[in-house]
Amino acid sequence: MLQDKFGRRFHYLRLSITDVCNFRCSYCLPDGYQCDSPRDFLELDEITTVVKAFAGLGTSKIRITGGEPSLRKDLPEIIKTCAGTEGIKEVAVTTNGYKLPQMIDAWAEAGLTNLNVSIDSLDPRQFKAITGHDKLQTILQGVDRALALGLKVKINSVLLKPYSEALLGTALDWLKEVPVSLRLIELMQTGDNHDFFNANHVSGLPIKEQLLALGWQQAERKVTAGPAQEFSHPDYAGRIGLIMPYSKDFCSSCNRLRVSATGNLHLCLFAEQGLPLRPLLKEGDVAALQARLQSLMGKKEATHWLHEGFTGATKQLAMLGG
Template sequence: MLEDKFGRRFHYLRLSITDVCNFSCEYCLPDGYQCDSDRDFLSQQEIQRICTGFARLGTSKIRLTGGEPSLRKDLPEIIEICAKTPGIKHVAMTTNGYRLPQQIHRWVDAGLNSLNVSIDSLDPRQFASITGNDKLDTILQGIDIAISLGIKVKVNGVLMRQYNGNDIDSFLAWIKHKPVTFRLIELMQTGNNLTFFNQQHVAAQPIKETLLEQGWQLKQRALTAGPAQEFQHPDYQGEIGLIMPYGKDFCATCNRLRISATGKLHLCLFAEQGLDIRPYLSMDSDSAFEQQLVELLGDKEASHWLDQGMTGATQHLAMLGG
């Protein structure tokens, strides 16, 4: 079992398969994707080795991320690789959703279990202003198709003062009769967004207090769940979640590791550097890769230190899919 020196166990791998994104979100890639070096993304064979190694060390959930993972033409094959790996029980993906209506059936047939879709506003004009794309109606259509196929859907919205910081009621109204979890994520500082962060950051703690006052109840967190605190209410089909990375003890329940699209192990989203594991993916021995993972995990810190302004190597969230 992958376990660090603080007793945290890692059942959950976030695997980026590209850092390319076709959206230009204000908080992530406001100038669009910039290719500043050669991109030699992980091959299917390397992804198979990663899945097998992590599964043999106790990981049971893999989330495919980007950039935007659907920009890889071999995405269905990658999903199938993950789903067919012995020990992997859950395959999830985070997407901006622009190809959902056209591709969701293929993804489900390949073995996808759940989907996170990024939507920062339910107002089409606001959505287009944030992302640079007028695709909200298409994305919402895709979400409905995914739900009809039995896929568990969560929607992620980054809290921003100017755009949606005072618009919580519209999110609650949407999940009143929609069986999705809408998760509000506190804007996080990265290497290139300090000015935007200072202007737009909204704390989620007051929202949590309001939800509790309104009768929402905190759900028990699953073993392979992410960091969200999720709430349910008897009058709502959907649920609401809060991701509060600046909150006390946020890192105490960390259960996930990250691998970049170019084969770097990131012990934290805000680690000082990615650790190159790619040479071990081409070796004949699975045990060499697994032993290297165990050894590298010894360097994992107790916290991300984000509350102290430490953003590490993360220049923008598309690097690792958040």
């Protein structure tokens, strides 16, 4: 099992397969994707080596991220590779869902178990204002299809000052009938959004207090779960999760590592730099890669230092998929 010097164990790998995204979300890529580095993304055999190495060290959950992972035509093959690796029990994809109704059946057939869809507003006009695309109804159709296929579905919504109050009210009505888990995520400061962050950051703590006052109860956290504090209510089909990276002791339960689309290990989303793995991936040497991963665990820090304004190498969230 991969373990750091603080005793944290890493059951969960977030694997980016591209940093390209076709949305222009106001908090991430407001000017659209800018190709400022070679797009030499991991090939399928390199991804196979990554997944085998992590699975052999106790990782049981793989989340495939981007950018927008569905922009890779071989995404079904990548899902199949992950799902077919011994030790991997959960395979997830995080997507903006722009072609979800056309794609979700192929992903499910390949072995997908979990789906995260980014929906920052349930109001079509607000959704378009945030993302630059009038695709909300199409994405919701894809969510319905994913649920019909039996997938576990989470909705990712970034809390933004102009929209968060309306989002919660609309979401509560939606969650009465729809069995998804809505993740409300505090906006995080990155290298290029300092002014936007200061103008739009909303704390999740008042929402937590509101949920508790309305009778929502905090659920027990699974060993492979992400960082959300999740809440359920007997009168609702869906759940609500709060991801609050600025809250006390947020990093104490960290159970995830990240590999970038170009083959660098990131010990934290906001680490100062990625640690190169590519030479070992090109060789396909699983044992050597495992030894390298274990040797790097001592470099993982106790916290992300976000509360001190440190954003590391993360210019924007599409670099690593959050």
